[in-house]
Amino acid sequence: KAGVTQTPRYLIKTRGQQVTLSCSPISGHRSVSWYQQTPGQGLQFLFEYFSETQRNKGNFPGRFSGRQFSNSRSEMNVSTLELGDSALYLCASSSVLPGGSEAFFGQGTRLTVV
Amino acid sequence: QKEVEQDPGPLSVPEGAIVSLNCTYSNSAFQYFMWYRQYSRKGPELLMYTYSSGNKEDGRFTAQVDKSSKYISLFIRDSQPSDSATYLCAMSGTSGTYKYIFGTGTRLKVLA
Numbered sequence: 003k004a005g006v007t008q009t010p011r012y013l014i015k016t017r018g019q020q021v022t023l024s025c026s027p028i029s030g031h032r033s034v035s036w037y038q039q040t041p042g043q044g045l046q047f048l049f050e051y052f053s054e055t056q057r058n059k060g061n062f063p064g065r066f067s068g069r070q071f072s073n074s075r076s077e078m079n080v081s082t083l084e085l086g087d088s089a090l091y092l093c094a095s096s097s098v099l100p101g102g103s104e105a106f107f108g109q110g111t112r113l114t115v116v
Numbered sequence: 117q118k119e120v121e122q123d124p125g126p127l128s129v130p131e132g133a134i135v136s137l138n139c140t141y142s143n144s145a146f147q148y149f150m151w152y153r154q155y156s157r158k159g160p161e162l163l164m165y166t167y168s169s170g171n172k173e174d175g176r177f178t179a180q181v182d183k184s185s186k187y188i189s190l191f192i193r194d195s196q197p198s199d200s201a202t203y204l205c206a207m208s209g210t211s212g213t214y215k216y217i218f219g220t221g222t223r224l225k226v227l228a
Contacts, residue, residue: 006159035214045160045204045218058215092159096214104150105214107159 004029006095006108014114020081023111027074027095034076035105036068039090051076083115119143122205122219131228135192139205139219142186146207146217149181151190154202154221163203164190195226
């Protein structure tokens with residue numbers, strides 16, 4: 003069974019540009035959540051999607067947005083990039099079983115803003 | 117004060133030692149508790165997933181949750197150099213939501 007796939011693995015962008023990251027969840031999983039990981043702040047929740055609807059949002063500015071498609075694939079977009087957006091962006095997928103279930107992470111997209 | 121506190125380490129132990137990793141938390145609404153292992157330049161890998169208080173064992177790993185003390189632990193028996201990684205605790209309060217709150221991670225080094 004294939005795991006969570008994130009593309010691209012690495013990105014270098016310039017301040018002010020925008021970027022789109024992609025996440026393909028494990029087959030059959032309908033929930034996708036996104037996290038930002040930095041050395042200083044650790045893993046911080048960005049947002050969560052289930053059946054194309056955003057269910058939760060973290061404390062990030064409106065420059066960070068996301069969406070989920072009918073096939074459960076998800077994208078996140080960061081507009082007007084800042085140097086502080088340099089981070090590892092991680093996507094996690096889950097099957098959302100009654101009573102809770104585990105979230106599995108992809109390898110991440112490492113974004114560097116210069 | 118952060119919702120989840122975790123000693124960043126680094127923690128160095130000899131091969132074969134029992135390792136104890138811990139997190140404390142302040143939000144009594146947390147019900148789901150996870151431990152992830154993250155190797156350098158990789159995504160977090162789920163090790164243990166527990167609900168409410170109690171113990172759970174999987175091979176060399178044992179997870180303990182004490183909700184009365186707001187304290188969770190991960191024990192690694194017979195530690196191996198391949199266990200060298202960063203260990204992250206994570207928590208959530210509601211079934212079916214994946215808004216996890218993570219600890220900052222503990223770096224573990226197992227010396228051969």
